[in-house]
Amino acid sequence: MSILDIPIENAPRINRRIIPALRRLGIKTVRDILFHFPSRYEDFSNEKQISEIKIGEIVTISGIIKRTALHRTARKHMALVEAVVSDESGSIKAVWFNQPYLLRNFRIGNALRLSGKIARGPKGVYLQNPAYEKLSATSYQLPAQQSIHTGGLVAIYPETRGITSRWLRFLVKTFIDQRKFIIDPLSTDVRKKHVLPDIQTALKVIHFPQDKKESNQARRRFVFEELFLIQLRALRARALLKQYSAPQIPTNLPLLKEFVASLPFKLTDAQRRSVWEIAKDIEKPRPMNRLLEGDVGSGKTVVAAAAALLAVRAGYKIAFMAPTEILAHQHYDTFQKILEPFDIKIGILTGAKKLAQNADIIVGTHALLHPVRSKTSGASADPILSDRTSNGVKKSARFENLGLVIIDEQHRFGVQQRAALVVRGSALLPHFLSMSATPIPRTLALTIYGDLDLSILDEMPKSRKQVITRIIEPGKRNEAYQFIRSEVKKERQVFVICPRIEPSPTNNPEVEPSVHYGAGESGANKRINESAFRLWEVRAVKDEYKKLSETIFPEFKIGMLHGKLKSKEKEAVMKKFKSGEIDILVSTSVVEVGVDIQNATIMIIEGAERFGLAQLHQFRGRVGRGTDQSYCFLFPTEDGMVTRRLRAVVDARNGFELAEQDLKIRGPGDLFGTEQWGISDTAMAAITDSVLVREVRSAAYDLMREDPLLLLVPELKRKLEEIEKTAHPE
Numbered sequence: 001m002s003i004l005d006i007p008i009e010n011a012p013r014i015n016r017r018i019i020p021a022l023r024r025l026g027i028k029t030v031r032d033i034l035f036h037f038p039s040r041y042e043d044f045s046n047e048k049q050i051s052e053i054k055i056g057e058i059v060t061i062s063g064i065i066k067r068t069a070l071h072r073t074a075r076k077h078m079a080l081v082e083a084v085v086s087d088e089s090g091s092i093k094a095v096w097f098n099q100p101y102l103l104r105n106f107r108i109g110n111a112l113r114l115s116g117k118i119a120r121g122p123k124g125v126y127l128q129n130p131a132y133e134k135l136s137a138t139s140y141q142l143p144a145q146q147s148i149h150t151g152g153l154v155a156i157y158p159e160t161r162g163i164t165s166r167w168l169r170f171l172v173k174t175f176i177d178q179r180k181f182i183i184d185p186l187s188t189d190v191r192k193k194h195v196l197p198d199i200q201t202a203l204k205v206i207h208f209p210q211d212k213k214e215s216n217q218a219r220r221r222f223v224f225e226e227l228f229l230i231q232l233r234a235l236r237a238r239a240l241l242k243q244y245s246a247p248q249i250p251t252n253l254p255l256l257k258e259f260v261a262s263l264p265f266k267l268t269d270a271q272r273r274s275v276w277e278i279a280k281d282i283e284k285p286r287p288m289n290r291l292l293e294g295d296v297g298s299g300k301t302v303v304a305a306a307a308a309l310l311a312v313r314a315g316y317k318i319a320f321m322a323p324t325e326i327l328a329h330q331h332y333d334t335f336q337k338i339l340e341p342f343d344i345k346i347g348i349l350t351g352a353k354k355l356a357q358n359a360d361i362i363v364g365t366h367a368l369l370h371p372v373r374s375k376t377s378g379a380s381a382d383p384i385l386s387d388r389t390s391n392g393v394k395k396s397a398r399f400e401n402l403g404l405v406i407i408d409e410q411h412r413f414g415v416q417q418r419a420a421l422v423v424r425g426s427a428l429l430p431h432f433l434s435m436s437a438t439p440i441p442r443t444l445a446l447t448i449y450g451d452l453d454l455s456i457l458d459e460m461p462k463s464r465k466q467v468i469t470r471i472i473e474p475g476k477r478n479e480a481y482q483f484i485r486s487e488v489k490k491e492r493q494v495f496v497i498c499p500r501i502e503p504s505p506t507n508n509p510e511v512e513p514s515v516h517y518g519a520g521e522s523g524a525n526k527r528i529n530e531s532a533f534r535l536w537e538v539r540a541v542k543d544e545y546k547k548l549s550e551t552i553f554p555e556f557k558i559g560m561l562h563g564k565l566k567s568k569e570k571e572a573v574m575k576k577f578k579s580g581e582i583d584i585l586v587s588t589s590v591v592e593v594g595v596d597i598q599n600a601t602i603m604i605i606e607g608a609e610r611f612g613l614a615q616l617h618q619f620r621g622r623v624g625r626g627t628d629q630s631y632c633f634l635f636p637t638e639d640g641m642v643t644r645r646l647r648a649v650v651d652a653r654n655g656f657e658l659a660e661q662d663l664k665i666r667g668p669g670d671l672f673g674t675e676q677w678g679i680s681d682t683a684m685a686a687i688t689d690s691v692l693v694r695e696v697r698s699a700a701y702d703l704m705r706e707d708p709l710l711l712l713v714p715e716l717k718r719k720l721e722e723i724e725k726t727a728h729p730e
């Protein structure tokens with residue numbers, strides 16, 4: 001009988017003290033233990049006799065304990081456990097730091113196998129903090145299949161406070177035989193065609209490989225399986241979408257020409273190409289599912305406005321969803337300006353504002369999706385299209401005749417989320433256009449956005465000047481401040497982004513927060529208390545505001561923006577900044593970063609080394625929107641290093657180039673965050689392999705063509721349905 005799905009607290013041979021740590025790693029069942037894969041391996045395959053070892057080598061030795069001792073260092077009183085081990089050729093001292101409990105495990109006469117680095121100390125050569133395994137009292141030998149901590153390749157796992165890789169190796173070894181009950185989701189044909197081991201073999205080998213070739217084969221098998229499921233899910237989503245009908249919006253060429261002629265600037269070739277791709281999509285009777293991907297300032301909103309104009313002239317409504325209220329207002333203003341010659345009614349709907357009466361285009365936040373409560377009855381109503389009053393009671397209705405949904409900044413909507421916007425009884429689903437300002441290399445985009453068609457804006461408008469980016473080291477700050485002062489005196493404006501900080505995992509607001517380095521946080525940090533997080537961000541902004549207003553720039557008008565402000569307060573601050581009543585705006589890193597202030601020419605990023613490249617590029621994109629030369633100053637912290645990442649920001653000419661650099665420096669998992677996409681670190685690291693991605697896509701297409709209902713692969717179908725059930729729709 002299998003115990004794979006038994007909760008870890010009920011499983012045999014699991015110490016109750018480590019259960020909280022296992023849960024922090026996402027391990028809830030015995031099955032999860034087997035699928036908690038190593039992040040890397042220590043190579044302890046260099047086995048030698050003691051007389052043969054050399055300083056600096058990583059070696060494995062075997063011997064008998066001749067002497068043990070416990071010492072403490074003079075300065076910090078750190079515990080040092082020592083054991084002198086001998087074989088036929090000689091003796092060496094092994095030293096463990098700050099692990100006094102080990103002394104209970106070692107007895108004179110015990111046989112040990114030790115793996116670690118040979119170092120030289122004040123008292124001679126020693127084995128530094130080695131991994132160890134006890135051997136038979138009569139032999140130095142340990143059968144290879146019994147070795148899990150020393151010799152050969154030894155698995156090193158993602159860890160958390162309270163559990164080590166040694167513990168995890170022990171748990172895997174305890175339950176590895178349970179793998180015989182695991183059904184392989186990959187068919188024999190797929191495994192044979194793509195040279196993949198079966199799941200039972202791969203599970204054993206990925207934890208306990210004989211060599212690097214074996215471990216690579218096992219890892220490739222699991223990466224293939226995960227990417228295969230992702231591609232199948234995308235293909236199923238496409239197939240599901242094709243079952244629905246959508247409004248056929250004709251490509252009105254005279255209208256498009258009139259629209260282009262009305263603009264105060266020339267469209268780039270990339271914008272023209274994207275408008276045409278979208279226009280040809282929305283004239284089809286099936287729902288469009290397209291991502292418009294472009295660099296900061298590449299003109300995505302204009303392309304979206306062209307699509308919206310076609311839909312309105314064809315008699316359909318448009319919903320435009322932005323991630324924040326300030327961005328919703330910004331898009332509302334932009335659409336008003338761009339579409340002013342065409343007599344189109346544009347409304348806005350956020351949590352704080354409802355100006356959506358009889359609108360053709362409604363710009364809003366998630367309030368577009370959420371029910372609105374009646375003030376008199378308290379009853380839930382459907383999302384508002386227009387406010388209608390009957391006997392003093394507000395009513396709500398769904399979007400009638402909705403033809404196009406536009407989503408800003410990577411919000412992911414499935415069929416059910418679109419249907420939530422459509423009036424009951426409608427047989428049509430709207431077309432869907434998602435916009436992203438995070439440039440993603442094509443290989444990643446094909447994997448992450450496998451269910452979407454891509455339109456890429458890879459050109460910048462000719463009128464936009466390159467933002468001059470400089471790293472300002474601590475000793476050069478005063479010079480930078482003098483330059484900023486001269487710019488503000490010319491009536492230019494300044495953004496100051498405060499370093500993103502996070503509270504301690506203890507959730508105690510009085511404890512110093514930990515630095516945020518982008519995605520890929522530890523399990524502990526993912527559970528940070530939200531109120532403590534807000535508190536620290538507000539403190540950072542207030543401290544910077546005080547420093548600038550009282551010490552650095554007392555002669556200028558300085559404003560402050562952070563997440564604790566109410567919507568009306570944020571809006572008031574942004575209006576003052578936009579109108580020029582505020583010279584310098586100090587803001588958190590996570591609030592309203594998409595704002596468009598034409599007169600802002602300087603972006604200061606405090607603690608710049610704490611941000612990811614994508615974030616830094618987004619911040620830089622807030623300036624340079626007008627005709628004046630703009631600047632981005634990266635201020636590292638006083639003890640912060642001028643990192644390779646910061647130099648990449650200075651050197652990169654565009655966001656796509658920067659994204660490629662970020663992949664090389666940090667890897668895709670840190671760039672996009674594995675939780676956001678539901679992709680493991682292992683698979684994320686592999687999706688830059690374009691050959692593998694193409695191979696997986698080909699296999700997924702073949703399977704869907706031969707067995708679209710997945711009747712011949714029931715375990716694969718089950719896993720896919722499980723993913724679809726638990727995946728976040730956005």
